[in-house]
Amino acid sequence: MEQAIKIDTDNQQENSAAIKIEKKITAAIDIKNTTKVYGENTASAMVALDEVSLTINDNEFFTLLGPSGCGKTTLLRLIAGFEQPTKGEIMLFGSHLEGLPPHKRSVNTVFQQYSLFPHMTVAQNIAFGLEMLGKSKGEVNRSVSEVLALVQMEHLAQRKTDQLSGGQQQRVALARALAPHPKVLLLDEPLSALDFKLRKEMQIELKRLQNETGITFIFVTHDQEEALTMSDRIAVLQDGHIMQVGTPHEIYNHPTRRFVADFIGDINILEGELIDKDKTHGKVKLACGIEVEASLPAQSENLNKKVSVAVRPEQLSIGQVNEAGHLTGVISNLIYFGSGSHIDVTFDNGERVTVRQQSNNNGKQDFLINDAVSICFSADSFQILTD
Amino acid sequence: MTDLTVNNQTLSSSVQTQEQRQQKVRRLLLAPSLITILIIGVLPLSVVLVYSFLEPGAFGGVKWNFSTNAYVQLFFEADIFDGSLSFTTAYLEIFWRSISLAVMATLGCVLVGFPTAYFIATQPPERRNIFLFLITIPFWTNLLIRTYAMLLILRDEGVINIGLQNIGIIDQAIPLLYTEFAVSLGLIYSFLPFMVLPIYSSMEKFDFRLLEAGFDLYANRLKVLWRIIIPIAKPGIAAGCILVFIPSLGAYITPEVLGGGKSMMIGNLIYSQFGAARNWPFGAAIALILMAVVLISLMVYMRRTGDKGGLSHG
Numbered sequence: 001m002e003q004a005i006k007i008d009t010d011n012q013q014e015n016s017a018a019i020k021i022e023k024k025i026t027a028a029i030d031i032k033n034t035t036k037v038y039g040e041n042t043a044s045a046m047v048a049l050d051e052v053s054l055t056i057n058d059n060e061f062f063t064l065l066g067p068s069g070c071g072k073t074t075l076l077r078l079i080a081g082f083e084q085p086t087k088g089e090i091m092l093f094g095s096h097l098e099g100l101p102p103h104k105r106s107v108n109t110v111f112q113q114y115s116l117f118p119h120m121t122v123a124q125n126i127a128f129g130l131e132m133l134g135k136s137k138g139e140v141n142r143s144v145s146e147v148l149a150l151v152q153m154e155h156l157a158q159r160k161t162d163q164l165s166g167g168q169q170q171r172v173a174l175a176r177a178l179a180p181h182p183k184v185l186l187l188d189e190p191l192s193a194l195d196f197k198l199r200k201e202m203q204i205e206l207k208r209l210q211n212e213t214g215i216t217f218i219f220v221t222h223d224q225e226e227a228l229t230m231s232d233r234i235a236v237l238q239d240g241h242i243m244q245v246g247t248p249h250e251i252y253n254h255p256t257r258r259f260v261a262d263f264i265g266d267i268n269i270l271e272g273e274l275i276d277k278d279k280t281h282g283k284v285k286l287a288c289g290i291e292v293e294a295s296l297p298a299q300s301e302n303l304n305k306k307v308s309v310a311v312r313p314e315q316l317s318i319g320q321v322n323e324a325g326h327l328t329g330v331i332s333n334l335i336y337f338g339s340g341s342h343i344d345v346t347f348d349n350g351e352r353v354t355v356r357q358q359s360n361n362n363g364k365q366d367f368l369i370n371d372a373v374s375i376c377f378s379a380d381s382f383q384i385l386t387d
Numbered sequence: 388m389t390d391l392t393v394n395n396q397t398l399s400s401s402v403q404t405q406e407q408r409q410q411k412v413r414r415l416l417l418a419p420s421l422i423t424i425l426i427i428g429v430l431p432l433s434v435v436l437v438y439s440f441l442e443p444g445a446f447g448g449v450k451w452n453f454s455t456n457a458y459v460q461l462f463f464e465a466d467i468f469d470g471s472l473s474f475t476t477a478y479l480e481i482f483w484r485s486i487s488l489a490v491m492a493t494l495g496c497v498l499v500g501f502p503t504a505y506f507i508a509t510q511p512p513e514r515r516n517i518f519l520f521l522i523t524i525p526f527w528t529n530l531l532i533r534t535y536a537m538l539l540i541l542r543d544e545g546v547i548n549i550g551l552q553n554i555g556i557i558d559q560a561i562p563l564l565y566t567e568f569a570v571s572l573g574l575i576y577s578f579l580p581f582m583v584l585p586i587y588s589s590m591e592k593f594d595f596r597l598l599e600a601g602f603d604l605y606a607n608r609l610k611v612l613w614r615i616i617i618p619i620a621k622p623g624i625a626a627g628c629i630l631v632f633i634p635s636l637g638a639y640i641t642p643e644v645l646g647g648g649k650s651m652m653i654g655n656l657i658y659s660q661f662g663a664a665r666n667w668p669f670g671a672a673i674a675l676i677l678m679a680v681v682l683i684s685l686m687v688y689m690r691r692t693g694d695k696g697g698l699s700h701g
Binding site: 080081082101102103104107108109111113115116117118119128129132133176177180 | 594596597600601602603604605606610619
């Protein structure tokens with residue numbers, strides 16, 4: 001790994017690929033066909049995770065994203081050891097975690113409610129894990145002050161935790177979990193209790209900490225914007241299934257399933273017919289008239305003839321009417337917000353798309369409701385979805 | 388201008404009289420409880436204090452002559468013939484036995500009461516009340532009756548001995564009754580609720596998610612118990628210990644019924660001085676010394692724990 005980085009500075013292009021390969025080899029967490037059923041063999045049995053397989057790489061900021069009840073926290077608790085999988089296995093750097101209680105796993109958690117020990121000072125809270133690992137007193141003290149400096153809380157070391165603000169408690173919870181240098185740090189919606197401004201600050205802070213410590217972070221959130229901002233990769237979950245795994249860029253620009261497309265950001269979904277396809281792209285005849293090229297999802301073998309295609313509002317723009325090969329329609333609604341406008345265009349067949357149009361620089365209003373317009377788009381804007 | 392100042396003065400004086408009136412009302416309202424405390428608290432204690440410095444009457448009661456004999460008697464025995472004093476440990480032994488039995492009872496109550504309170508605190512709220520209700524049921528029956536029930540269980544022909552004999556574990560009855568074991572068991576039984584309730588109240592709002600945080604930070608069950616649960620329950624444990632230790636130290640019925648002659652405690656000694664022994668001043672002196680022992684141990688305890696735990700939280 002070290003060598004790869006060294007060469008990387010000499011020859012960036014070639015070796016960034018080498019690092020990627022290297023990263024794939026060292027999996028921090030490997031989850032194989034894992035199922036978790038709560039209340040098994042009872043009438044109220046609930047499947048929280050269903051045959052989930054997932055590999056999380058070393059030194060990665062990985063986010064589990066999904067609405068509440070999708071199984072993301074369950075997955076975190078399985079890794080931490082608070083729950084045992086009903087089926088399947090979880091490996092931590094190649095070694096099985098099966099049957100290991102939480103205190104024997106080199107994994108630490110930052111809890112949603114922080115769960116700081118109320119009878120201890122900040123420093124004692126942070127020292128707890130190190131003491132339990134049997135570190136010497138000098139070592140404990142050194143690590144505690146190191147981590148306190150890392151989260152910029154040195155001045156509050158002797159405070160009781162109930163005398164801290166929410167943001168400070170958050171930092172202590174982070175410091176406490178980082179102090180024993182776990183192989184993987186689990187973060188269970190740690191920012192959800194903070195106000196907007198503090199949350200933004202902590203997002204940057206978390207990203208910095210992950211960079212500085214080199215520890216693999218597994219971050220759970222239901223906030224899609226948070227996930228896009230912070231993650232190296234994201235897994236989107238729904239109803240105990242992983243819907244898509246990818247970089248924020250992939251997840252945002254090439255959602256492969258309807259749920260992912262809907263869940264993250266604003267998106268237009270149009271119906272059409274698949275008339276031709278090669279390995280990566282398909283030709284779709286949209287219900288509103290024209291044919292477009294669209295990216296195919298990874299598993300495209302079982303696609304029906306009838307498909308849905310998705311396109312982001314910012315990948316569309318309004319052009320003059322009657323430009324060849326473009327969609328044409330009538331502006332049915334227009335929302336202006338300074339740097340741009342959201343323009344709803346309705347087609348002849350009643351389908352409607354939203355276009356995010358940049359404001360032009362001549363200061364005049366270009367479009368009015370009921371104008372007939374055509375919609376321009378660049379290649380690779382459309383994505384075929386599976387359900 | 389002058390009108391105004393006059394006005395101000397009358398105003399302030401009327402405010403003053405109103406305040407004074409309020410204070411008067413307040414004192415009047417407090418009076419019944421103050422008088423009650425005086426009659427049932429201060430007055431009897433003063434009598435005990437005065438009696439302890441008098442001479443015993445021949446047939447009980449006191450002779451009104453000042454004497455410190457009662458206190459001397461606790462440590463020294465007067466020779467029947469020449470009246471010379473020699474050191475005796477007879478009464479000190481009773482003190483020592485009382486303290487050790489009270490400590491045993493307190494420890495026993497912690498060992499039984501803490502898990503009980505913890506268990507109740509882990510139950511869903513509506514079920515907690517049922518358990519707390521069950522804890523208080525023994526209070527519905529007279530302590531003497533309950534102690535006799537213990538006697539029936541512990542005696543040679545009691546449930547335990549007969550049961551063990553029938554199973555064939557023992558051939559002869561084990562003498563359980565009239566031992567220090569019987570007394571401490573009786574004390575634990577009598578005062579257990581005083582341990583359970585304060586510990587429960589300190590555990591009631593315990594955030595059980597802290598246990599997961601402990602496990603997550605490499606603590607095993609035992610360490611989680613020692614480092615997280617017990618420190619948080621400490622104010623309750625301390626309050627429970629005080630509430631069990633004090634009445635145990637002065638217990639009368641339990642050692643009387645279950646202890647026989649060999650396991651006499653301070654309470655029985657005091658009783659015998661006012662009864663058969665007819666030495667009221669000595670009884671009064673022992674009672675005061677018992678009080679001093681309790682006060683001193685409480686003060687030592689409070690100083691050591693500072694303002695962090697103990698009574699202030701219990």
